[in-house]
Amino acid sequence: MAIIAESLPTQTTAARNEVQQQIDAQRARTIRAAYTTRFVAAEMQRNPQDFQVVRRANMAPRAGDVVIATVTELGKHTRLQSPVSRRQLMFVGQEIMVAYGDRYAPDQFLAHVPQNLGPCQLVAGGGVASEVIEQHASIDMATQLQPTGLLMRHGKVVNLADFAPLGIEDDSPRPAQAGAQRPPVIAVLGTSMNSGKSTTLGCLVNGLVNSGMAVAAGKATGTGAGNDPDLFTDAGAFSVCDFTDFGFPTTYRLDYETVRDLLVAMIREQSATGADAVVIEIADGLFQGETSRLLLDPVFSEHVDRVLFSAQDALGALAGERILREAGLDVAAVSGVLTASPLAAKEAQSQLATPVIGTFDLCQAEVAAALLPTH
Template structure:
């Protein structure tokens, strides 16, 4: 049996290209990161799509089947849900475009209604339930020797991915071999793919480490991300994005700890100028540069610099590229 759509969290297992069975399992036997087969119960809104293993967004139809992975999401501006909240009816939702599956428990009124699906069974390969952890790059935490440009945020949707793309492009144009990664968040492929488009090679994220989202025990997170970081060591510089914010339950603080000794430059993408102060106080340090939506206007830049004493740039403007380039090259040299 094969699903109509394999979501992007299945890419590490290459389920599209292999044979597997679908076997229902009792609810008490489920676990995070397991691949499950589900059927769409009603046609979603046209703008609600999921990613396939190549990162392309595809529309789902009522009655079609998908394979995703059980997981947890706690987005401050969009959706909250958990696989552990799925009831006996097997109804659940596609919590991320990448195919993280769980029962929706809270949603912003400004977010499109997610796709509802009904559980039909677990994916079974060679007699064993397929789990993301079985296909991940998990390893002991490596000793990093490559400098890191760290991209943090004060919240989701603060401009981190755009900032990572701009930083990657500037460094590639300067002749650096850039590797890029997304260390925390909820599984989608498009964020790290955008850094590949900007010239990063290789690119990895926590899905490659075997995690649907990084809301997992810290020990499990560190093992998964250790394998990801180990794949990036041959580059001249690593651009590392920490999804959401370091204070949310995605293991952001642990991610910062894993790379901290090699961080050469830190960019903080802020949702508003006051949020910069919150991150500074929480971590008792200041970023090298503030970017993101707080810098969309000159008034925002002025307020960031006044309140936090940090330099700020609107990286959507071409005029910001040269001062960004100078700061990055100076830090890396």
């Protein structure tokens, strides 16, 4: 009689190829965490035993997934912003904790989340790992990373959204006053990155604070980094948040509905602080994908009362004024890099219906207060 051997269970190919490393207290202290991963890092310091680093052949990261990686070659970014925004110097061979994300930066990198855990690049000093698609001709190649694996907790890949203190669908934890009206909201936009948006916003915040107002500020879109929130705090804003507080390393390539809901949630959150005014930065230029869609969305004009525009030159200022007015937005003033040149500012003012105001003039109480909506 033939004997039929009972088949024994075998490991799957994925299981055989899995590498899992436990995080202990010493390794948790050694790994250099980034600004984008600050909330995850805080929990890992408290309970390192809950975390593992896992690598499988079929792992495909998503935006926001946290990765432990080794620095293999230094390039454009030689420093990594720490959870408190200190620019910590990196060394080849160090392990860092960053988040996968897409990046849109005309002056630096266009980068997309890779489809596997192969070698990738550090595309932002705030802590964003990605695959460079294009880069500006004037900058160095990106710093190179070799992922060890994705961070996991309780059998699940850790995503920034898991530890974010705010959510786009959540009501503000701050109690709203009965019958309270939304404070005035000013959005700061610009011709492009490095047009002076953040400095313009910081000076406006400072001027409003100098006028006796309590100001809340936020950055609704862009690439995660601590520079701008720190600037807003230094300027005098008593409440500051950015999109990383909602669990996003960057906002590039998010579903448009998510970007729109994020803006609304941020304004809602900062309005609930009891602020007398809310100022919000919208990153990059008017032609950037999510920015251009936001401007034409009725939700934007419903939640934003006035716009302060930063430009690099007179021609950009004129084009920006036209685009914003055609979108039906109330342009309060033009400022930014162009105002560093008196000649450029005069050129712009000769062509604009909107007043041109020097960036640091916005620190004056009467100048800043005059930009608030009158209704």
